[in-house]
Amino acid sequence: MITVHHLEYSRSQRVLWLLEELGLSYEVKVYKRNPKTKMAPPEMKAIHPLGKSPIITDDSLVIAESGAIIEYLLDRYDTQNTLRPAPGAMERLPYNYWLHYAEGSLMQPLVVALIFSEVQKAKLPFFVKPIVNGIVGKVNAAYIGPQVKLHYGFMEQELQNKPWFAGPDFTAADIQMSYPVEAGLTRGVNPSRYPKVQDFVNRIHQRPAWKKAEARVGDFGIPS
Ligand SMILES: N[C@@H](CCC(=O)N[C@@H](CS)C(=O)NCC(=O)O)C(=O)O
Numbered sequence: 001m002i003t004v005h006h007l008e009y010s011r012s013q014r015v016l017w018l019l020e021e022l023g024l025s026y027e028v029k030v031y032k033r034n035p036k037t038k039m040a041p042p043e044m045k046a047i048h049p050l051g052k053s054p055i056i057t058d059d060s061l062v063i064a065e066s067g068a069i070i071e072y073l074l075d076r077y078d079t080q081n082t083l084r085p086a087p088g089a090m091e092r093l094p095y096n097y098w099l100h101y102a103e104g105s106l107m108q109p110l111v112v113a114l115i116f117s118e119v120q121k122a123k124l125p126f127f128v129k130p131i132v133n134g135i136v137g138k139v140n141a142a143y144i145g146p147q148v149k150l151h152y153g154f155m156e157q158e159l160q161n162k163p164w165f166a167g168p169d170f171t172a173a174d175i176q177m178s179y180p181v182e183a184g185l186t187r188g189v190n191p192s193r194y195p196k197v198q199d200f201v202n203r204i205h206q207r208p209a210w211k212k213a214e215a216r217v218g219d220f221g222i223p224s
Contacts, residue, residue: 012054020209159196
């Protein structure tokens with residue numbers, strides 16, 4: 001039996017969605033974030049030493065890291081390759097690219113954006129606030145803003161002539177991309193500048209498997 005260790009409002013929503021797309025049965029154990037630090041609770045470290053979401057267990061196997069979980073589930077339960085191009089197919093390379101780009105490249109500036117927005121929201125003595133705001137403003141102007149613009153411009157361009165990231169068909173790479181794409185939109189990216197990206201988000205929300213997975217845990221919100 002597959003169990004998804006799901007931290008609320010986290011990357012593991014993708015695993016729930018994938019399991020619904022594959023029509024597999026699974027159990028979900030929901031963990032709450034620490035209200036102050038937003039970190040995962042210590043119980044998750046009892047499952048995997050890093051204690052980060054997602055983690056799945058499949059009988060005695062423990063698997064962490066969303067990309068590795070997706071590959072494991074497809075290797076084991078999607079042998080007909082319904083959610084990825086078959087090895088050797090033309091779209092297999094772009095599929096691999098987007099599967100890895102999501103966590104390897106796109107998430108980076110978005111995590112920095114989240115950290116600096118938390119720093120700006122922190123309760124600080126009034127005389128420290130202008131200094132902190134100045135630093136945050138500089139990091140935004142020099143790094144976060146240009147990087148996020150670069151990535152969203154790239155994705156917008158890539159989606160000009162194809163409906164899904166890897167080509168004409170919906171794949172698990174779209175599932176992996178969904179979280180960082182939406183994280184950017186909740187962290188200040190203006191959707192009207194990226195209509196194809198916004199359209200991607202609208203279309204994934206319409207998928208029955210997305211709706212089923214979201215209904216299973218309540219709400220798929222993303223920390224902003
Ligand atoms: N690259 C990892 C990232 C895992 C990760 O950082 N997960 C976040 C949730 S979105 C987490 O568990 N945060 C809480 C914590 O670090 O305590 C993956 O894709 O699985």
